[in-house]
Amino acid sequence: MDPADAVIDRVRVERLDESRAGPWKAGDSRFAIVVEAGGVTGVFAPVDELPAALVATRLGQSALRHPVADHTGLLHRLVAGLGPHAAGLGRWAVGALDCAVWDLHGRLAGLPVAALLSDRPAPRVPVYASWLSLDLASTSAPESVKATADGGFAFTKWALRGAEAAEMVLLAERAAKWAGDSVAVDALGAWGHLRTMEVAPLLTPETVRWVEDPLPRTDQAAYRQLRRQAEGLRSHSASGCPMRRTPGPC
Numbered sequence: 001m002d003p004a005d006a007v008i009d010r011v012r013v014e015r016l017d018e019s020r021a022g023p024w025k026a027g028d029s030r031f032a033i034v035v036e037a038g039g040v041t042g043v044f045a046p047v048d049e050l051p052a053a054l055v056a057t058r059l060g061q062s063a064l065r066h067p068v069a070d071h072t073g074l075l076h077r078l079v080a081g082l083g084p085h086a087a088g089l090g091r092w093a094v095g096a097l098d099c100a101v102w103d104l105h106g107r108l109a110g111l112p113v114a115a116l117l118s119d120r121p122a123p124r125v126p127v128y129a130s131w132l133s134l135d136l137a138s139t140s141a142p143e144s145v146k147a148t149a150d151g152g153f154a155f156t157k158w159a160l161r162g163a164e165a166a167e168m169v170l171l172a173e174r175a176a177k178w179a180g181d182s183v184a185v186d187a188l189g190a191w192g193h194l195r196t197m198e199v200a201p202l203l204t205p206e207t208v209r210w211v212e213d214p215l216p217r218t219d220q221a222a223y224r225q226l227r228r229q230a231e232g233l234r235s236h237s238a239s240g241c242p243m244r245r246t247p248g249p250c
Helices: 049-063 071-080 089-109 113-117 141-149 165-179 192-202 220-229
Strands: 010-015 031-037 040-047 129-131 156-159 183-186 208-212
Touching: 010 049, 031 049, 031 089, 040 049, 040 089, 049 071, 049 089, 071 089, 089 113, 129 141, 141 156, 141 165, 156 165, 165 183, 165 192, 192 208, 192 220
Parallel strands: 129 156, 156 183, 183 208
Antiparallel strands: 010 031, 031 040
């Protein structure tokens, strides 16, 4: 089937088989997002229970009959359908479903997803670890961050949301100290423009590599404005490239 003609026929959530993907440990993600078109499936896993439930109960229906190759249109459609879930959990669920559709697109085209994004994809890319459900203020956070950072990843990414600016900066600094390197942070769309402007001058490159999804909606115009006003802030939306002061690839 030509990807240009394919539409999403079905979206479902499956629990991963522990005998193949386990054994599970506390905090492990245990679900997969599966999308189908013309008998071909695309998958993204692992996914936590709450974003998986949002895909199963709400977002999956929004994606049905949408063209597989129209990723920008799908993102707008999904974000518009989030309603009260637009920040945080909603953006997490949208990202998981979007990744599954990219996998489906690649399978229909007979190409790796990297080849859909670039004519000259890099043969190797650095991999980072992301643990967005960990509360950096918890007593277990130092041990969890250190153990993750010691896993051989290029760097790590952690969630920062729902706290005062000074507290978020302190948690970011602690995460970098525990990891022994600078970290990326994900605001999950929960900061907004004013909070981002408040936090931006307090972050240093030695602590934070970038801030992901500080704004509640994927609005490139808003991100460009934020870049002009918060010079030096390395931020990006889930569907866009990081905003840097110096040129560089996505």
